[in-house]
Amino acid sequence: MSTITERRLGRGGLRVSAIGLGCMGMSEFYDPAKMDDAESVRVIHRYLDAGGNFLDTADMYGSGRNEELVGSAIAGRRNKVVLATKFGNVRGPKGEFLGVRGDPTYVRQCCDKSLSRLKVDAIDLYYQHRVDPKVPIEDTVGAMAELVTAGKVRFLGLSEAAPDTLRRAAAVHPIAALQTEYSLWSRDPEDRILATTRELGIGFVAYSPLGRGFLTAQFRSLDDLPADDYRRNSPRFQGGNFQKNLELVKQVQELAREKGCTPSQLALAWVLAQGEDIVPIPGTKQSRYLDENLASLTVRLSPAELRRIDAILPAGSTAGDRYPAQSMQAVNR
16 A cells, blocks of 8 residues: 655644545445445555545535544554535535535534534544535634543644635634635636635545546446436436546547556546645545545646646536536535
8 A cells, every 4th residue: 555645734733644535435325225334444444554544524425424433443542643524505404405504503513413423522623514605704713622632633724615705714724724616527626726725724625526427437327226226316426427428538548558558546646746735535445446546646747738637628628517406516615
């Protein structure tokens, strides 16, 4: 396995592995029929044993089940883990999505529930999962800052926040990280977001750095996805968009072949090469894919190779929005 180096998130001293482990798919969304808690715990342990320390979960993943799973996996290993979780996406008793909340009462309630499910005394990095447009960000971050004072949280983060929101949040309390989708096929942050995080000294955590698995080159048609896989609702996986995006991935495959690595490793190496302040968190629930992802740390892309990738996959070349229309309203706000 690769030696996992560390990167710094923000200016407050938070250091994490250069590649994190996204745990979302272990409890919901991706191929639900193949969820196996015992295997997921083995994957988490394998990641920690390889020298990784950055685990990402959220209270909405599996409606709390994912936090419970992560909590059980890190029992006895808490001192080796930088634990990140999120609040803000509200779900009902049947898992239905009920919107976004960022009011101070909800912030406090969510934190206590997450601590209980995770069975820890403090959360290392606590994100607002989506910005609540009904509540001033100053009020939400103010409540989050109180959690830091109380010792329940160490560092604060936001997810899918727009540049102006980030500025307002950072004026209330230091923000260690912004988590937003970023990959070869989702380059939106390059427009204004990365410039803002760098100006403010905020780290950038890239979720879905493998394009929800599309950049692994494993999919040939929508039929390769299980019937209950949530990616079937993603515009980029549908109709003509799928075929157009498949052509882009074929070019990624060719570059990877020339480089002597897998498409996944090339895609992760590209994200890592975009700056020392960027930490991708690919998710997996299989050990072989974990090993493949971690090995991307040994793939070095030269300036000429990066220019070639830019020419093949320029920003905006992917067909389709990142999410269905309703979900798109909740990002970058």
